[in-house]
Amino acid sequence: MNPTPRKLEIITIASALFKDKGFSAVTMRDIAKAMGIKAASLYNHIKNKEEILTFIIISLAEEFINGIDEIKEENNTCIDKLKKIIALHVDIATRNTNGMASLNNDWMHLKDQLDYYLTLRVNYEDTFRTIINEGIKKNEIKSINSDIMLFSILSTLRSLYIWIPQKEDMNSSLLATNLSEVLLKGINK
Amino acid sequence: MNPTPRKLEIITIASALFKDKGFSAVTMRDIAKAMGIKAASLYNHIKNKEEILTFIIISLAEEFINGIDEIKEENNTCIDKLKKIIALHVDIATRNTNGMASLNNDWMHLKDQLDYYLTLRVNYEDTFRTIINEGIKKNEIKSINSDIMLFSILSTLRSLYIWIPQKEDMNSSLLATNLSEVLLKGINK
DNA sequence: GTCTTAAACTAACGTTTGTTAGTTTGTTAA
DNA sequence: TTAACAAACTAACAAACGTTAGTTTAAGAC
Numbered sequence: 001m002n003p004t005p006r007k008l009e010i011i012t013i014a015s016a017l018f019k020d021k022g023f024s025a026v027t028m029r030d031i032a033k034a035m036g037i038k039a040a041s042l043y044n045h046i047k048n049k050e051e052i053l054t055f056i057i058i059s060l061a062e063e064f065i066n067g068i069d070e071i072k073e074e075n076n077t078c079i080d081k082l083k084k085i086i087a088l089h090v091d092i093a094t095r096n097t098n099g100m101a102s103l104n105n106d107w108m109h110l111k112d113q114l115d116y117y118l119t120l121r122v123n124y125e126d127t128f129r130t131i132i133n134e135g136i137k138k139n140e141i142k143s144i145n146s147d148i149m150l151f152s153i154l155s156t157l158r159s160l161y162i163w164i165p166q167k168e169d170m171n172s173s174l175l176a177t178n179l180s181e182v183l184l185k186g187i188n189k
Numbered sequence: 190m191n192p193t194p195r196k197l198e199i200i201t202i203a204s205a206l207f208k209d210k211g212f213s214a215v216t217m218r219d220i221a222k223a224m225g226i227k228a229a230s231l232y233n234h235i236k237n238k239e240e241i242l243t244f245i246i247i248s249l250a251e252e253f254i255n256g257i258d259e260i261k262e263e264n265n266t267c268i269d270k271l272k273k274i275i276a277l278h279v280d281i282a283t284r285n286t287n288g289m290a291s292l293n294n295d296w297m298h299l300k301d302q303l304d305y306y307l308t309l310r311v312n313y314e315d316t317f318r319t320i321i322n323e324g325i326k327k328n329e330i331k332s333i334n335s336d337i338m339l340f341s342i343l344s345t346l347r348s349l350y351i352w353i354p355q356k357e358d359m360n361s362s363l364l365a366t367n368l369s370e371v372l373l374k375g376i377n378k
Numbered sequence: 379g380t381c382t383t384a385a386a387c388t389a390a391c392g393t394t395t396g397t398t399a400g401t402t403t404g405t406t407a408a
Numbered sequence: 409t410t411a412a413c414a415a416a417c418t419a420a421c422a423a424a425c426g427t428t429a430g431t432t433t434a435a436g437a438c
Binding site: 027039048 | 394395396397398399
């Protein structure tokens with residue numbers, strides 16, 4: 001961890017390739033070519049292919065867990081907490097669109113850190129669900145199956161990385177506002 | 190197309206493997222082992238690895254385009270059309286959970302039929318967007334950016350394949366009803 | 379009993395894969 | 409001028425890849 005600048009370049013370029021074709025379909029020679037060097041040279045900077053994926057995924061997962069842990073502690077309504085979670089996703093997905101693809105699609109190719117990743121994910125979802133359940137208890141949120149609400153919101157947020165590049169005109173805070181409106185209040189008039 | 194029973198077995202088993210590890214990480218030997226035969230024997234039934242993926246994806250994509258084309262022609266409110274689209278996704282995702290993973294994650298590995306797939310997808314999204322826009326015009330749907338509404342609903346529907354296996358207790362029609370409630374009317378009380 | 383056919387097999391192919399070892403190059407510090 | 413170091417290189421590796429060719433096996437039809 002705490003990568004050198006050159007290592008970070010490799011990770012950044014690899015992220016872009018992983019986004020387009022997935023981790024398994026991208027070869028070390030692909031990454032090297034995109035860097036303008038030979039495949040063997042990559043190993044001056046990284047341990048192996050797995051390390052690249054691990055860095056991309058774990059650092060993002062930790063960003064999310066840190067973000068939601070902060071939000072849950074705030075003295076706020078549950079609806080406002082949800083709005084902050086939405087903004088958190090928009091923010092991270094905007095800053096690291098490519099990495100989000102690996103987080104969503106390539107986590108199963110982790111080895112050493114797979115269990116750690118899964119723990120982070122379970123914790124994240126549990127915290128999210130708890131906030132929804134509190135909202136139901138406090139009568140801020142409808143009393144529907146909270147798993148369905150969690151699923152619905154989280155699916156949308158996890159797909160942001162696909163849509164953000166197509167909507168470059170829309171700035172982050174406007175996107176977060178509009179998304180909150182749709183996700184929390186629905187589309188029906 | 191119109192596969193023999195044995196070919197369909199291969200496709201079904203391959204779908205399950207593709208769901209877990211993605212198309213690129215699954216080898217012909219993996220598929221063969223899951224079938225209880227040798228890799229070379231697969232070629233008595235299929236042309237190559239690509240044909241398996243193509244069948245999985247194209248048949249699903251055609252199911253979706255046929256479904257939405259029927260819904261759009263019906264004499265119905267736009268909200269009811271959206272409810273039918275939600276039920277369509279729940280139905281297909283329930284019947285072919287594994288295939289949906291490839292449709293979502295492995296379409297970029299298509300070769301011969303990639304352009305055809307992309308056409309189907311664009312057509313599907315266009316029809317979906319048109320229904321939303323009509324709903325706005327007829328004052329059934331809020332006047333928010335229709336792309337955001339499309340994105341939000343479609344992301345959730347496309348992720349159904351992940352959640353359905355975790356919620357085996359919930360039957361399809363109940364899931365569709367609850368999902369319609371959340372997606373159309375929101376969660377805020 | 380022979381013929382046909384479906385579906386498996388063994389063996390091998392040429393490529394591509396991730397990775398290692400050892401070497402060269404260019405820059406900076408002493 | 410030389411020593412040290414980062415970062416590239418060439419060459420090669422064993423393993424795994426998708427796929428082909430030719431062969432065996434078992435069942436049903438004539």
